[in-house]
Amino acid sequence: MSLSMPPKPDVLVVDDVEAVRVSLAEALRGAGYNPICVASGHEALTEIANRPFAVAVTDIWMAGIDGLKLIKLIRDTNRDLPILAMTGGGPRLTIETAGALAEVWGAERVFVKPFDEDVLVKAIDAIVARQ
């Protein structure tokens, strides 16, 4: 790789299901991003503290710190990090409500699983281009 090439933007992927992490990492890597995958909100907060990310993609319904809480915590410390949310539904909130709340807290867009990962990649492209 030549040094003149721009560095691959780091994208944080937060999901407690490994298969989802693997699938998303594949898609992002294929699109020229550097996916950093973590399985929980705690790990995500550590990663965000350690290095800058271009975009964070997080699941909403997770054990421990759930996605909504995570988005809120990220927003408290880092106002500028763009966030995209994903959800497959959950026992307490409907998909629409969860999505609406994620947007209220600061997610730019909500994707309902299973979604076409190419659409997600395009959204990330748009965010990076804007930056």
Added chain:
Amino acid sequence: MCLILLAFVGPTRAAAETTVRFIGPLADHLLDRSGRLAITDITAPGSTVAFQQHDGRRAANYGPSPAPEAALWLRVVIPTLAERAGGDWVLALREPRIRNVSLFIQDAEGWRELRWVIGRSQAGSGFPTRYPVLIVPTTEVADSTVYLRIQTPSSMRASLWLHADMDFVSASGAENLMFGVVFGMLAALAMYLAAAALIARDPTSAMLSGLVLAYLAYVLGDQGFVGSILWPGGIVAARVMSFGGTFLLFAMILFYSPYFLRVSTHFPRVAAAVRGVAIAMLGLSVMALVSVLTDNPTLRRFSAPIGIASIALCVLLVVLSWRSERRRTLVFIACWGPMFAGGLVRMLHDALPAIGANPIAVNVNYLATCLSLLLSGIANAIDLQSREREARRAAEDAALRLRAFAESASDSFWESDRNGTVIFASGPTAQAIGLTPGRNLADLLGQDQQSGEISARDQLANSLVNTSEFRASITLPVTEGGLDHRLVSFRARPSGAGGGLQGIVTDDTAEAAAKERIAQQRKMAAIGQLAGGVAHEINNLLHPIVNLSRRVAGGIPAGDDRRRLLEIVAESGTRAATIVAGLLTSVRPTPRADSHAPLGQALGEAIRSLRSILPDKLALSFENYGEPGPMVDANEAFQVLANLVANAVYATRGEGHVDVRFKGSGAAGFILTVKDNGEGMDHETRQRAMEPFFTTKQPGQGTGLGLPIVYGIIHAWKATIDIESQSGVGTRVTIAVPGPTLSETEPTHVAQHAAQA
């Protein structure tokens, strides 16, 4: 002892009477205080006793008597009497209180004494007379001077008459007849009043009855009927009745007057005081009895003041009641006026004794008092009747009011005889389920669709046989064989002697429906949570399945069989995701902002799309009238209608009628009904109809998600759903949607609900 002896004296009638002479005015009188003077002492030449000369008007002696044995002497010069063939004359002294009289007639041998003693039969007659009557031979007494010695223990007012014997017989006959009539009337009145008092439990009637009886007793005793005509020789009884009756009469007047004038209502203290006096008066009447039996004169001394005080007390009561009970007081005065008038006439009679020739005039006070008692009896009867009428009217009013309550209540009242035939039913619920008089209750209960362990019909039979309580809660059609049903509960008790039942029937339909709705909502919330959790897990798995298989397939050249297989994996994952999305729709539909339309219009469009795909033999009718309805998502409206129509198509097996109707207004809300004439549902199916995954269809024919999806959507509309169904008749689904105003005023409610789901 107060001895008042009064011989009535007045001017002799100018008209020459040949058969009756009032000779009182011709009498000189002398009071023998010791009672020891004999005729010889009086007539002896040079006797010092001096008769008081008559003044031509009256001869009287007032004042205290020194001893009970005091005697009044009268000296009368018998006027010239008309010669009557074979007839004697009768000397009558009209005063039943006189104990004994001696008439002294001078003949050749000296003074001859003719004696009359109270209670004893007279010579020539088998009966004692009421008052002193002495038969005097015309030849012996005419133009001669006779002496009369009169003894009485009490005061008296006597009038001295000389009758031709036949004249006396007819006069006393007329007098006794008059008293007979008076007694008869009084006795009848007393009996009527006593009966009225017993039947109506009316103290006023009882008082008046006592008053009449007391008066009857008093007159019978005082006028000497007891002791002579009624009970020859019963002198003590007569005196007891006369003297005791006086106090009893006052007591009864004092009991009765406050009752009639309603003094206790307005002046309770006065009423209590008067009652005390009346009770004391009863005590006095007992004392009077004792005083007669022991010959004690003390009480007699106070009888006159006590009588005057009693009458004054009555006048006081009338004055007191004048303001508060004007009408009653007037009636009281009108009733008792004759008695006072009679007393007044009697007093006039004392002043003008000549009136006394007529037995009616002599006894006018008795007649007047009898009239007063009769008037009081009539007034009492009218009063009693009006009170009874009032009470009856009050009872009727109460009955009407109760009936009105019964008619307006959702609880209906009913009664059945021992055979279970309805004999009374009232109220809208009873009417709605056909519980009407003449209907057999067992037949009515037999329409119940539920087949519990013990049917309502059996329970009824049990209750009728064992006369025990009857309780049943059942579903009955509003009209026989109809679709509308009511959940009603019967509660009844044995109605007593007849062996029937008496109770209420309550319409629990609305309550049961509300309970069912709440239970349904809870169930849906639980299912929503479950579905959301399951969807989350499955979607998380489907996501990599779809995306990774697509990604891998993308790297395989077209035409390669492995690519086709991987595409099938991705496609299957996508279809699975669609099913999950459908499941979630039953919990919360996904709105699409671009397809909003008024409900009526959306339904019309849905009907058009449905018609193209429905079987040919199925008749789908759509009626849409009224306002267009609230704005809804057209897709949701389609889903609702499509699911309901699909169920109807299934129920009719594709051959029948499905009627869709939409009507209403913004103010009243909208009603969407989908009715079919299909196979219908039994009770259990209807209960579970909205449970997700509950289906009556064969495996592969349906998912069981139709009605829950409908429920999820209409829940978001804040609408309610009602399903009525009967096996073999059909099903009617009614969705009630609130008007747009309602949904606009409470927008937060939907959001809250969504957050809870």
